[in-house]
Each structure stands twice: as C-alpha cells, then as structure tokens.
Amino acid sequence: MKDKLRVGVIGAGRWAGMAHIPGWKRSPLVDLAVICDIDRDKAEARAKEFNVPGVETDYQKVLSSGDIDVVDIVTSGDNHEPLTFAALEAGKHVLVEKPVCHDYKDVWRAHALATSKKLKTKVGLTFRYAPAMQYMYDLIQDGFVGQPYIFNGWEQNSQWIDPAGPSRFARQDTGNAPIKVGSLEGYGAPTIDISLWVVRSRLTSVVGMLKNFVPKRKNPDGNWVRTNVDDGDIYIGEYANGAICSMQSSYVTVGNYPGIEARVYGSKGALICRLVEEFGECQVLRSATPEAVEFVPVEVPASYFPVGYAKGESWRSLFYANLVHNFAKEITDGGEANQGNFAQSARVQEIINAVERSHRERRWVDLPLDPGVGD
Numbered sequence: 001m002k003d004k005l006r007v008g009v010i011g012a013g014r015w016a017g018m019a020h021i022p023g024w025k026r027s028p029l030v031d032l033a034v035i036c037d038i039d040r041d042k043a044e045a046r047a048k049e050f051n052v053p054g055v056e057t058d059y060q061k062v063l064s065s066g067d068i069d070v071v072d073i074v075t076s077g078d079n080h081e082p083l084t085f086a087a088l089e090a091g092k093h094v095l096v097e098k099p100v101c102h103d104y105k106d107v108w109r110a111h112a113l114a115t116s117k118k119l120k121t122k123v124g125l126t127f128r129y130a131p132a133m134q135y136m137y138d139l140i141q142d143g144f145v146g147q148p149y150i151f152n153g154w155e156q157n158s159q160w161i162d163p164a165g166p167s168r169f170a171r172q173d174t175g176n177a178p179i180k181v182g183s184l185e186g187y188g189a190p191t192i193d194i195s196l197w198v199v200r201s202r203l204t205s206v207v208g209m210l211k212n213f214v215p216k217r218k219n220p221d222g223n224w225v226r227t228n229v230d231d232g233d234i235y236i237g238e239y240a241n242g243a244i245c246s247m248q249s250s251y252v253t254v255g256n257y258p259g260i261e262a263r264v265y266g267s268k269g270a271l272i273c274r275l276v277e278e279f280g281e282c283q284v285l286r287s288a289t290p291e292a293v294e295f296v297p298v299e300v301p302a303s304y305f306p307v308g309y310a311k312g313e314s315w316r317s318l319f320y321a322n323l324v325h326n327f328a329k330e331i332t333d334g335g336e337a338n339q340g341n342f343a344q345s346a347r348v349q350e351i352i353n354a355v356e357r358s359h360r361e362r363r364w365v366d367l368p369l370d371p372g373v374g375d
C-alpha cells in the first residue's frame, strides 16, 4: 500500500470547487493527483486554484492510469451511471454525486460490481456527514431515544425559487409530458438516507405526491419554457420496526441552504438536528427527554469535526471534508466499514422510485418493489 491514496476528480464545476476538492486537499490520507473536465480551461483553473499537478480532458485517461486509486465523479447531467460503471470496471474506488442511477436496480448492479472487485463506494449523501448528524446517530445507537417512533425529515430551501433566474431545470421544455422527478431525487435523497440510517429499519410502504409549483422558467436563451418537474414533494411511510415517517423536499420554498431537518422522536428521548445556515451557524442539535421535555442544545464533541475546522465554516466544505476523509479512512483501514455506499444509495433510490409510482398511481406502494432485488 502506498503512503497516500491517489485521487482523480472528474468534473471541475461549482460543486467540485466548493466541496469535493477542498475536502480531498484537507485529508491527510490523500494525494489529489489530477483534475479532469471536458472543458480544459475549467480543469486548469481548478488545478491552479488548489495546486493539483495533473490536468486531463478525457476521463478515460484518468481511469486507465495505474497510479489512481480513487475516482471522484462530480459531473453535471446524466452521465453518473456510465462513468461509475467505467470507473468500477477500471478497478477504482468510486465516490459519485447522486443519483448514481435513476433506477434503483441499476444501483444494486453497480454495488454488486464493486463488491465483486473488492472496491469501496460512496455517494454524495452529504448531510449524514455533518458533525451534528454523525453525533445524533451515535446518541441514537447508544439508546438516547429508545425505540424510535416517528421520524420527520425535510430539505427545503429557496435555491430555484426565481422562475427568471438561471436554473438547470430550465434547460429542457417538458411540454405536456407528465411531471418528472426533480426535487425528490436531487434534494430528498440525503434526508431519505438519514431517515433509514437513524431509524435503522427498512420502509415497508409509502404514499406520496410530487408537485410542480413553478410551471414556467426562463431558459438560457431568454425564452419561457414549461418545466413540469417536481419542485416540491411529500410522502409518509411505515418502517418494518413499527416506526413511521413524514418527509418533504422542495427547492422553491423560502429558507436558507441547505435547509435540512431530521427529527427523531422515541420512547425515551427526542433529537432534532437542524442543518440550516443561520446567524453564523450551519448546524444545531437539540434534545429532550420525558423528564425534561423542553428541547435544549447539545454540544457536538470536537472529535466529530474535520482537521482545520474553524467556527463559522460553510456547511459545504465542513460536511464534505468529513465525507471524503471518512471514505479515505474506510479504504485505507481496509475493513468492512463503508457507510453511505452504493447499497445504501440503492435503498434510497428504491424509495424515490416507489414514491414516484405512488404519485402516478395515486395509491400506497409496498416495498420491496421487486422481491429478490437487493439485500
């Protein structure tokens, strides 16, 4: 084993610059070796900004390099799936932005390929890596809430509230086509992940709806186009362990980024983790017990924060520093640990597929969708 993992990042856009690359640069376990983007200027600019030695425009060159251990796919658009399969085929550990694939069965295929090659995987399920969320999980593991009864989760913010503002949802005119999944997959996924993770059970049935609140958007040419995409959604669900949940997401509702809340109410206690940048803080954890029902702030121990943390740091770099360092540690430690991997992402994607089906058929949908698929 080399001293440090050699990492190649594919996609040098906004999110790579704000979250992924700063995270890799901060992990003592990693050498960030190459930045690849089809746009050479972007790749070169990012490499210069973060002092990365290699620049590529063809991702195949990154994959065929025997010198790269980990590939990080942070591209836009619909190419996560082919890039992921190609990277796994090339024998690389893979971090990829969500969604890995739109159909959960394809995510299970990617998971099977990774495990057959003894490769570790991770998906950009950013918010489980918030120090406060990791601590909340450990408190639940230690029995703080007892038996979880109810989980409420949401991600909602104002990111695309302005119909005339630039938006990736305005690139296509959907015409009269039925509503497309949008917010549920792009914004709901990390909270769905947290709901499964902290309740520690599978969902057995869901009923939900997708909604389009902003019917038209201005496209990059200045024309108004029909954008029949879910920009708000809600579902409720039942877990195998008897718990129930309510979940919602939207990117056109007023509130600051990232706009996450996860609330767990159980037989012995309740915990609320709020990830919203407000008044210089990006995370707040609060707890209550039957003896002291008023929620009080919980201090998150220093060990949950990444190297180089400073109070007031943006959630983007803070949570991602934890995510990529955790991945690097899982790979270098070599054990079984691999949180937020493709198997978990497949379970999340199955719920997204089930809620979409529930909306289209206006009924409860039972899980698993296809008995025999998955674990």
Ligand SMILES: NC(=O)c1ccc[n+]([C@@H]2O[C@H](COP(=O)([O-])OP(=O)(O)OC[C@H]3O[C@@H](n4cnc5c(N)ncnc54)[C@H](O)[C@@H]3O)[C@@H](O)[C@H]2O)c1
Binding pocket: 010, 011, 012, 013, 014, 015, 016, 036, 037, 038, 039, 042, 057, 059, 074, 075, 076, 077, 079, 097, 098, 099, 124, 125, 126, 186
């Ligand atoms: N997990 C989170 O919290 C979170 C937050 C923001 C964005 N994202 C996700 O991150 C991804 C990137 O978003 P962004 O805002 O940075 O987009 P962006 O458009 O700014 O950047 C994407 C880059 O990928 C490059 N690219 C596309 N195909 C490529 C290929 N085949 N080879 C090399 N480069 C390629 C593009 O040229 C572009 O520079 C998206 O999937 C987005 O949904 C996740």
